[in-house]
Amino acid sequence: MTRGDRLTEVVRERELSALVVTNLENVHYLSGYTGTNGVAVVGAEGQRDFFTDFRYLERAEVEVRDFERLRGKRDLLGDAAERLSAGRVGFEEEHMSVRSHRRFEGLVPEGVELVGVHGLVEGLREVKEEGELAIIRRAAALADDALAEALEGGLAGRTEREFAMALEDGFRARGAEPSFESIVASGPNGSLPHAEPGDTVIAEDVLVTVDYGAKIDGYCSDCTRTFATGEVGAEAREVYELVRAAQAAAGEAIRAGLGCKEADSIARAVIDDAGHAEHFGHGLGHGVGLEVHEGPRLTPAASEEETLVAGNVVTVEPGVYLPGRLGVRIEDLVVVTEDGSEVLSQLPKDLTVVGET
């Protein structure tokens, strides 16, 4: 069954006559198209239209499968509108602006009722096919390999930015791109979960959090390790072991059928019990695929109905952040399986002192 076929089933379940897909990652997922102007229409009765403009026709010829390739004008909503027939037509309400929607309303034929829907293609994307898993495995291995190489040059004495550039050069040398702007946060900077690598020279005897991912063939990886540059002291070691225990507890529990909220709460309970509840201010993890943040979300805000299924690829990344002092985050990327998980992040999770020989 193709991805288009699976979407057709969803379109029927929702009692739509068709779905207009405008989000480019979703268009990519369905059709194979990787350009920057494309729209897909998937009908309940087998309609599979793909539109792009003249600039991308030759690319579409190479990439797009299972869809009829149609040449549109620069604004593809008008072209899509012309191929719609009366009925309830879904559009992606999370990805269409108020302005585009108003224009689209004026373009669709009489008898078409536009219905805002969300998460339909994203729902399919949450469960990866074997081919997708193979790419993500490669991306994760490549990223770990590049990090190991960058670490050979040491941490202390380089600036955070220098280390991030060395790491990302390693991705590019291996044919990948960074899947997001790498985080290299040393010492007190580690207490900012989303610190940008700056001109801070990495000191001796501090913790350094490195959050990194590679992108190949459209798919992302995502991993975090926290390293030491020497003797970091009792508090840092204690926080490190706490995060490591929380990460291990959640990691061991991950399997098909586990609730997304429950996964989060397993790690959170470990951190809460140690008195650090207010120092873990983000969710446990998120799905990873064509986007580095996608579903499912492992957070306290997840609903009771959201459970992990085999083929989900999620991060497991608790952290503890002591403002102005230090931070620790440990993150694995894992594939959910029927009876557990496959961990894609290969680097050790013992506190590693970088630069020691």
Add this chain to the structure above:
Amino acid sequence: MTRGDRLTEVVRERELSALVVTNLENVHYLSGYTGTNGVAVVGAEGQRDFFTDFRYLERAEVEVRDFERLRGKRDLLGDAAERLSAGRVGFEEEHMSVRSHRRFEGLVPEGVELVGVHGLVEGLREVKEEGELAIIRRAAALADDALAEALEGGLAGRTEREFAMALEDGFRARGAEPSFESIVASGPNGSLPHAEPGDTVIAEDVLVTVDYGAKIDGYCSDCTRTFATGEVGAEAREVYELVRAAQAAAGEAIRAGLGCKEADSIARAVIDDAGHAEHFGHGLGHGVGLEVHEGPRLTPAASEEETLVAGNVVTVEPGVYLPGRLGVRIEDLVVVTEDGSEVLSQLPKDLTVVGET
């Protein structure tokens, strides 16, 4: 007058009580904030609120000026809604999804009428301040410098991708990032205006189009040159000189007061007269600033009222594309002045044979 002050004037002209700014480039422009979750509210009576979540508070502390810095929840629309008072409140209808808008409608206090507007902050951004021009000049010079260096390694015999990587490494070595994915299109690939650099080995005796730009301190440059790798033949030379003449004609005409559509038509007439009307399938140019594509647009679709004003930064980039054979594009980045323009692209526009000594 600060940017916030200028926006307040626009808000009053539109008879709004406030504008909620959600587009991140617009938030950046107004407040200085460069993170990935921020909302600004600018009121007709001087309200200047900036919201971000806990992850970016320390960054906001450093970056945000002229706005009151407020800590919001992860979803900032609710926080912005709480600070609104009754009246006509504008929102950016090009940048707010149908779904967010519906949610926002449910969050605003009674008496608030949400009014979709577009282009308000973008209109301010089209006219650059001296400080912005200084950064764009630096970005353009840096990009030209990196290209000149990359060309020292030659073109023929390297793959398009290798050349693109060498060029982008040069940006990074100079402290910049690419402002978009560089285009390196050789021989027949040159006929695709948006070709991605691929594994094609650049041949001898062909044309190679290189479209590149650097980004520093948030601002982009954009430039294109087409080079030869040897004796390219009469047709290629003829097309090159045609595009060069079209580029020169438009470039000489650029000044404050010139219509945006007229600018396009000056270059287009030169190409049409040579019988290549159908081979110039895109507009003459576009504004460049925080985004590599912004206003004003120099296209046949521009309205008669749209004219260039001093401080616009625009590209002037005609091209001729012969499908399956070759393509030529020559692009300068220019600052519009009262009596002409300042050309920021410094590389020569004579047909340069790369690799000849």
